[in-house]
Amino acid sequence: MFNTTTPYKQVFSAIPAPVIILDTHGHFAFANKAAYKILPTCIPLSDGVSCTPPDWLAVEIDRFLKHQKDEHTFEHCLQLDTDDRHIQFTLTRLDQDKQQSGILITLHDISRHKRAEQALRLSEERYRMLVEHQSDLVVRVDTDGRLQFASPSFCMVFGIDEEHLVGRELCPIINNSGQGMMKEAMKRLDCYPTSCYYEINSQTLDGPRWIGWAMKGVVDEKGKIEAIVGIGRDITDRKKAEKEILQLAHYDTLTGLPNRSLLHDRLSQAITLSSRNGSSLAVLFLDLDRFKHVNDAFGHQIGDLLLQEVSRRLNSCVRATDTVARIGGDEFVIILSSLVKCSQAGSVASKIINAMSHPFQLGGHELYSGVSVGVALFPADGTDVDTLLKHADIAMYQAKECGRGTFKFFSPDHNEKMVQRMQLEQALRRAIENQELFLDYQPQIDNATGAITGVEALVRWNHPQLGLLQPGLFISIAEDTGLIIPLGEWVLRTACHQAKAWQRAGHRQLRMAVNISPRQFQQRGLMPMIDTILQETGCDPKTLELELTETTLMDNPDEAAALLKALKRRGISLAIDDFGTGYSSLSHLKHFPIDRLKIDRSFINDLTRSPEDGAIVEAIIAMAHRLHLEAVAEGVEYRDQCTMLHNWGCTTSQGFLFSRPLPAPDLTSLLASGQNNVALPIALAP
């Protein structure tokens, strides 16, 4: 029998581990303090007093004794205070003098370990639930890229039998051509084991789908990759949206051509390539001639069809490696890369002009639309994107000035002119509000009496640095930039105010002629603007005359006729300016409610020396009479010109012979000077 007075007791009392000793009958014989702490209710013995152990322990003791083993371990859960405590019991025989003298029980509190185990189990369960029920695809592969695990979603997407997936290579399943992906991922994860991402187009049971794979390396305790876990998500919709956004950002929706932004990229790349291999490239800037007219006359739908057809024709004129871009309404840019000879650019420009000269059959209409092309060369005309585009644009303007339907290479001289033009444009924007504009008035004379029957208002610009500028220098800029709209409105208002002032001063019949530019005439708000000014100034509409060029009217004859009729209804008279220099269709002319034809001064100039000019002028005057129109001669500088005109029946003249354009106060004095007329050439004097 175990003797508790033996040195064992002292030893066991001193150690911190809980220990219990049972006697040979299996009764409690001793428990140290640590054991009491754990089993205060289960070990109801006072030191030295033997008592039987609880049933659950007695069963285990029996089992131990029966099996004759040296050691027996079991776990038991004890309710201590409010806590459940998991205790591991280890039973060992105690021998004294080779006789069994008792059983030693060591206790080990494994509650914390148990809790951790349970937490792990729960967490695993949670992860399993997540993996098995989520739509993302989850795989784990070994370092050879062979599957160790795949989520049910993966098996479903790729039509794989779950039972036969372990050991299969992942790459052939997700993308046949993606064999290298795993190797690459492995290499990358080896260097940076955090994670990497691939987007792979896979053939799934639902057809081709884009899947984004986030890969993460699983490392062993030595930090070496032992597997890769991949989470895949279907990103097909995102890819589609990205493609659409890219398309919108870089391509013109109407024609499908690259837009300005993509053009910049392509041109920049082409410049880099050309610099590297020492080749040339050309930038062609194209602007359709008369596109606005097509839009106005046939509507925007036909205008759109025209732009689409133009795009097709342009593409057919260049190589597949060249770029055709649409950068605005009717503006296109072409990049011709890797030119062998710069003259090639001219050949392509000619080809384009020829392609555009053929009629377009659109929506039942046969349309014609030419194109003007400007060419800038790399590196001669510029070595960066902006300069090349700017110079090609300038060259295009020059082509337009040369009569449309042509091409021009960029020239630095022309550039100088363009720079001046741009400076003037900037200054012109401020000219109206800075009150730098003013009007001169040139008298129109009755050839029979010498009376001043009217005046033409002519705008001038008192430029703060350049001094007095004539309209020939700035009207075309105003027309091209749209500034003609506010400028024209200012001219009309000022002229009407002046007309009203002269009417008040007694010159009630004095006609005030005002030039209306093509763009002003096409402007939708023209009629309301004229009405407002007439109302505002109180000017009698019967004294107002609008001068329009033939080209202005012929651009869209039907609309022009309607507008002219509306003007006539208000009592405003109408004159065709510079007659003979534009292209009038006589059949249209008879439908226009015109009052006067102003014979262009180029015919008057040589009237006395050129029988041809004389014949033209005589014919115009005769035609005017037959059409019940008045003929007015402009640019009359010599008496004999005036005599000839009078003899042919021309009733009115305007020119330096009578008076140069005058400031309003000077004309007021002239009008007030007496007979309200100017000296007529002697031969005509009444």
Ligand SMILES: Nc1nc2c(ncn2[C@@H]2O[C@H](COP(=O)(O)O[C@H]3[C@@H](O)[C@H](n4cnc5c(=O)[nH]c(N)nc54)O[C@@H]3COP(=O)(O)O)[C@@H](O)[C@H]2O)c(=O)[nH]1
């Ligand atoms: N849209 C607008 N156009 C305008 C306006 N004001 C003028 N203009 C147009 O600018 C062109 C040039 O005009 P300008 O330099 O004023 O020249 C006019 C006359 O000075 C000039 N003229 C008149 N008589 C003679 C002459 O005997 N010899 C000669 N060499 N030149 C002469 O002719 C111009 C008037 O021409 P026209 O208008 O065709 O009657 C000119 O086309 C103007 O129309 C404006 O406010 N708006």
